[in-house]
Amino acid sequence: MAKRRLSQRQKSRIQAAQHEVSESDEHEHGTVVSHQGGQILVELNSGPSIGCKIKSNLGNIVCGDRVAIETTANQGYRVLAILPRDNLLQRIDGFAQVRAVAANISQLFVCLSVSPEPNLFLLDQYLLSAEQQQVEACILLNKIDLLDDINDPFGLAQIYQSLGYRIVCTSVKSGLGMDQFRSLLQGRISVLSGVSGVGKSSLTKWLLPEEKIKIAKISEINEEGRHTTRASHLYHLPTGGDLIDTPGVRGFNPFVDNERPLAHGFREILEHSTSCKFHNCQHLNEPKCAVIEAVATGKIAASRFQNYLKMLN
Ligand SMILES: Nc1nc2c(ncn2[C@@H]2O[C@H](COP(=O)(O)OP(=O)(O)OP(=O)(O)O)[C@@H](O)[C@H]2O)c(=O)[nH]1
Ligand SMILES: [Mg+2]
Ligand SMILES: [Zn+2]
The missing domain is CATH 3.40.50.300 (P-loop containing nucleotide triphosphate hydrolases)
Known part of the structure; x- marks a missing residue:
């Protein structure tokens, strides 16, 4: 428990530091155009593309990330912060x-x-x-x-x-x-x-x-x-x-936001779920489940429902 609290605190400290950097005008900003190993290629807003190292503790950096850059003592470049993401x-x-x-x-x-x-x-x-x-x-x-x-x-x-x-x-x-x-x-x-x-x-x-x-x-x-x-x-x-x-995948196990029910990822399940008897219905075998009914009458494709159940597992 103590360990988890500490890491949460560290996380917020890093986020606060990143926020400070991204708000300041001191550092140049750019967009990540590739990331391989410890090196990333950043296209600066001013034009040129530069190879950069990454400051530790920044977490995942990916293509499309907007970042703040600093020049290091040996004339290299380093990503200091990831600017707030849209998604x-x-x-x-x-x-x-x-x-x-x-x-x-x-x-x-x-x-x-x-x-x-x-x-x-x-x-x-x-x-x-x-x-x-x-x-x-x-x-x-x-x-x-x-x-x-x-x-x-x-x-x-x-x-x-x-x-x-x-x-x-x-x-x-x-x-x-x-x-x-x-x-x-x-x-x-x-x-x-x-x-x-x-x-x-x-x-x-x-x-x-x-x-x-x-x-x-x-x-x-x-x-x-x-x-x-x-x-x-x-x-x-x-x-x-x-x-x-992007590189081809073998599978894509999506990172699911636990704050939202899985049905939020399935448009038609979400739509029908508003008519389920229970507001927290998972559409497994609950009584008066509108989703199960819609599958039975063909309004929801069986393959989609099967895949929903598979992901729920
Ligand atoms: N017949 C046909 N072959 C295609 C078509 N598009 C791509 N290919 C072939 O499919 C094979 C794989 O193509 P890539 O573009 O390397 O596939 P990729 O999805 O980038 O693969 P990864 O980089 O491994 O993820 C190559 O032999 C291509 O020539 C197409 O429209 N028709
Ligand atoms: Mg490819
Ligand atoms: Zn239901």
């Missing part, structure tokens, strides 16, 4: 540690592809994160050149369009849907996320042919990507807007 996408890694994915974003593209095939549980995990952080989410299905029939592939439109999510189908190969994709990026800070091999870097490279961006074939044995992109990178687009390409 922060976070996941829990395999070691139960909270990992930041990107900060201050306006749009999350959950990237799926024809091969590897879409994983709807992963999609719902991303959508939950976006709902919790109040970030607009868009579902992108890439590699549609591999499909014979492009009429509602994988039944995505049937489930997700009616919930109000935009679905964009693209092919980097044939160019289909790419103009729509580009127009959605204008004036926004967008993130491309999803499993390895769906084509996140290919989409980025299509927009920025001059950039050195690594792309690699998926494995012929298991049709999985090869985790080609190792670190996130924020790019400025010539047509306006910024785009963050």
Whole structure:
């Protein structure tokens, strides 16, 4: 208990110090455009990009973070503080540690592809994160050149369009849907996320042919990507807007804000839950549960409800 109190106190002290730095005019400000190992690349508001070290105790720093910088004694640069964030996408890694994915974003593209095939549980995990952080989410299905029939592939439109999510189908190969994709990026800070091999870097490279961006074939044995992109990178687009390409994930275990019920990450469950008998209904097996009723009558897609239950566990 004593240990926890101390660490809380330390935390507030660090936050107060950071707040002081971010309010002061003494330090230059910039945006993190990449982070690899202990080094981050910061684009200063005054123009140039500089490599920076990070002051200890700052916690996770990610692409999109706005930071305050100081010059060190040996003419290097160091991040002193992270400026207040509009939002922060976070996941829990395999070691139960909270990992930041990107900060201050306006749009999350959950990237799926024809091969590897879409994983709807992963999609719902991303959508939950976006709902919790109040970030607009868009579902992108890439590699549609591999499909014979492009009429509602994988039944995505049937489930997700009616919930109000935009679905964009693209092919980097044939160019289909790419103009729509580009127009959605204008004036926004967008993130491309999803499993390895769906084509996140290919989409980025299509927009920025001059950039050195690594792309690699998926494995012929298991049709999985090869985790080609190792670190996130924020790019400025010539047509306006910024785009963050991220490394492919195996899974995305979202960091859930315990203050809010999980149903807040599922639009239709949240909507129906207002008619449940109990205000704290978890929609498991409570009597007069409007959510369970809506699943039974097909108003809520069974896969969405299954994924909700899976996450609740
Ligand atoms: N047929 C087809 N293949 C594509 C398309 N887009 C990308 N690919 C291929 O998919 C493979 C993986 O592409 P990447 O862009 O490296 O995938 P990624 O999502 O960035 O993968 P990670 O960096 O590992 O997360 C490459 O062989 C690409 O050429 C497409 O629209 N159609
Ligand atoms: Mg990549
Ligand atoms: Zn209920």
